[in-house]
Amino acid sequence: MISLQPRAMPSKLMGYLAPLIALGLTLLSGLVLFALLGVPVGEAFHAFFIEPISTPYGLSELGVKATPLILIGVGLSIGFRAQVWNIGAEGQLILGGIFGGAVALYFYEVDAWYVLPLMLIAGVIGGMLWAAIPALLKTHFNANEILTSLMLTYVAGLLLSFLVHGALRDPDGFNFPESRLFHDAALLPIVMEGTRLHIGAVVALFVVVAGWVLLSRTMLGFALKVNGAAPRAGAYAGFSQKRLIWFSLLLTGGLAGLAGLIEVAGPIGQLQPTISPGYGFTAIIVAFLGRLHPIGVLFAGLIMALSYLGGESAQITLNLPVAVTGVFQGLLLFFLLAADVLINFKIVRKVRRQL
């Protein structure tokens, strides 16, 4: 019988190396996979990992794709540190899009500097409000936030669908479910001429730094970590559990809402029945891949974004199926979790005693 035994002192170094090991093993498996598919391995790797970022435009798209993942990932990693499991970032993202988008549509004819800041504020508030529901249910009724936040995601999706089919629908759009295209004053400024790389990417970098400062340099960050590692110790130290739950959820909700606003005011430019291909869920992988550390999340977000871009480019240049993207992402997570298990546990062979 093989069984797992907890290690007394899991290696900290290995904890940080695990994502790299997982990445290496994923690449290795990719090698085998491509060889089995009969695709020239070198070409496949080039198409998947190099080609998408070999041009300035490609790099800008990497930034566009990684921005929402990083924004949400930073929020989640802080919440997860405090053992607050917000799984509903996708829903909070959608609410941010709805709130910010509604402001843009309300000021449809207005060409003024204050439209965009108002949208940003509305987006953040939208995400926070949606996250406040699980926070309230958790602190007052001890309802599990994993379930409540996840289920609210579906409510959010239907709410968006309801609005773009009705109140926010483009009056000149033949009843198709989408809003008007936003006015230029309601679109994020582009930071790199000729691309879609918008100011949101800069905001994401700022959030990474702010998240890092919060976790490593402030009392609040310390309280969050202590509370996550040893809740009772936290309680003895006088940290209020409830306040930490509220803070974690509002923070992740606000950042997810910001990500949603940035998507609709950035690359999409209008409200549609779907505004996110699951960024809120992918960001959970990003948070863990980044070791729940804001700087790690930055890199993990870029890697995840690259896997999407690579999937597209592999389809165009090599006619590989889109499923390859999913396989790569799945392998990456699988190896990461496996590495984590081996870092925290050791494998022992138990000899069954004969009676």
Add this chain to the structure above:
Amino acid sequence: MYSKTVLAKKLLAAATGLLLTTFSGIISADDPFKIGFVYVGPVGDHGWTYRHDIGRQAIEAEFGDKVETTFVESVPEGADAERVIRKLASSGHGLIFTTSFGYMNPTVKVAKAFPDVKFEHATGYKRSDNVSTYSGRFYEGRAVLGTIAGMMTKTNTIGYIASFPIPEVVRGINAFTIAMRKVNPDATVKVVWVNSWYDPGKEADAAKALIDQGVDIVTQHTDSPAPLQVAQERGVMGFGQASDMSAFAPDAQLTSIVDNWDAYYVERTRSAMDGSWTSEDTWAGIENGMVDFPEYGAMVPDDVKAAADVIKEGIVDGSLHPFQGPIMDQNGKVVAEEGVTIDDGTLLGMDFYVEGVQGTLPK
């Protein structure tokens, strides 16, 4: 500030240089003409995307090594579409088909940046000098299905699994219901919205719920064969969607509407290659073969086949229109008087149910 502008300029110059090299690539005469496709679902959905991919293969069969086709599947209708379309345009594709409504604005946007590339957008309404639109008059097919359903139902209740309440889908429900009630005024239609084009699990659940509520025929405006498979299991009947799905449900499929893009795709490719391509709006039906049907199922009796054929022929020779008055909406209000036919403009924005549809239209 200085270094930033210089950097931006350098990047721009590099990008332009790159574009130029790609463009010079297409000019050489011996290179195959490259055609790109953007799909909303997987090519294996056996419905909407599958049929577009069959159309792509028809281009390859017709032109052989004079063309080269590329497709990108399961592209979300959001921020990602623009990047994929742009990638195809900048990698030497001269003609690009974007095959879902949600690609409309990204297609128009990319088309502006690539005036030499021709774009074809399915089901949209925005055109420009290098963007055409095309779609099928699938409501014509729905009228044929409705006729068969009206004659064959025993419970007088038909289940309709619908994707999103957009005009295209509402139009289909109405055409189906009008034709059904012409042959069976007691029959009604129950609609379930699944809010997805392709979600076999949800589609199957909807089919089960409808059958539990007593419908004996299931029809669908979603892309997977799942509802038909449920119908087969439960011993009721149904219609295929977008392609011939009889292989999935040999005892259940009465007939199917087949989206047949082959001729259109070949034709548009030919005109793009010989330079005669112009921006057009195509909305073709049974007459052009864009809306097609497989063989009737073995369980369809001869009189029903004959009645269905009469509808098909009437639509083709123009003697019959699925939206000929008198037509009443759900509340009994007349929307088209006797002898009046609802015009294309109203059809394109249809947002009400006709009499005979149960429930209210989500808005």
